[in-house]
Amino acid sequence: MADNSQVIMIIRHAEKPISGHSHGVTPDGDHDHDSLTVSGWVRAGALIELFASASRAPQRGLGSPERIYAAGFRGDQSKRAIQTVSPLADHLGIEVDTHYQQGNEAHLAKEIRELRCTTLVCWHHETIHKIVEHLGPVTPQPPQSWPDERFDLVWTFTNTTNAADGWKFAQVPQLIMSEDLPEPITDAPGRWAGRRRPTPSPSAPTP
Numbered sequence: 001m002a003d004n005s006q007v008i009m010i011i012r013h014a015e016k017p018i019s020g021h022s023h024g025v026t027p028d029g030d031h032d033h034d035s036l037t038v039s040g041w042v043r044a045g046a047l048i049e050l051f052a053s054a055s056r057a058p059q060r061g062l063g064s065p066e067r068i069y070a071a072g073f074r075g076d077q078s079k080r081a082i083q084t085v086s087p088l089a090d091h092l093g094i095e096v097d098t099h100y101q102q103g104n105e106a107h108l109a110k111e112i113r114e115l116r117c118t119t120l121v122c123w124h125h126e127t128i129h130k131i132v133e134h135l136g137p138v139t140p141q142p143p144q145s146w147p148d149e150r151f152d153l154v155w156t157f158t159n160t161t162n163a164a165d166g167w168k169f170a171q172v173p174q175l176i177m178s179e180d181l182p183e184p185i186t187d188a189p190g191r192w193a194g195r196r197r198p199t200p201s202p203s204a205p206t207p
Helices: 038-052 080-092 105-112 125-133
Strands: 006-012 067-070 118-123 153-159 167-173
Touching (some): 006 125, 067 080, 080 118, 105 125, 118 125, 125 153
Parallel strands (some): 006 118, 067 118
């Protein structure tokens, strides 16, 4: 990568508890609504293969992050963002930056758009668009919302000259879990809008 190249990769935190279907667990296995589900922890571990595989190059458009940010939390707020990227960060020997919380998206965007490196951000899907709004010109325009059912995409913003010249946007499917889908998110009416496969009924066992 050239010294002046910039790649920002944004992911949503991994799977969260769904009432009647699954529950969150801490790294020690204790129930915690603010933590990832078992599936979420599996995805968090699989991100190592996606971003930092020792046996193959990353998918086109992705790279091994040199900086990692995750939404910070206080008290009983969601811990899922930092939990999602912690295994990857530990593998790479990178400290996760959690200085920014939801509501600080403009300040986060200002910082990461100046970095001349490959940066990974893990955030909450409701406010990812607020980060994008403060990056500067983006082409093509990203979707306006991130569907609640999707945990399996990476949004990439690439600039090889200067951030003022704008970012090239793309969506890269993770395809690291059995239910991951290859289709991107779209706002177009009448087209695929990001819905995942049906979840099990409440009576079905949770994997």
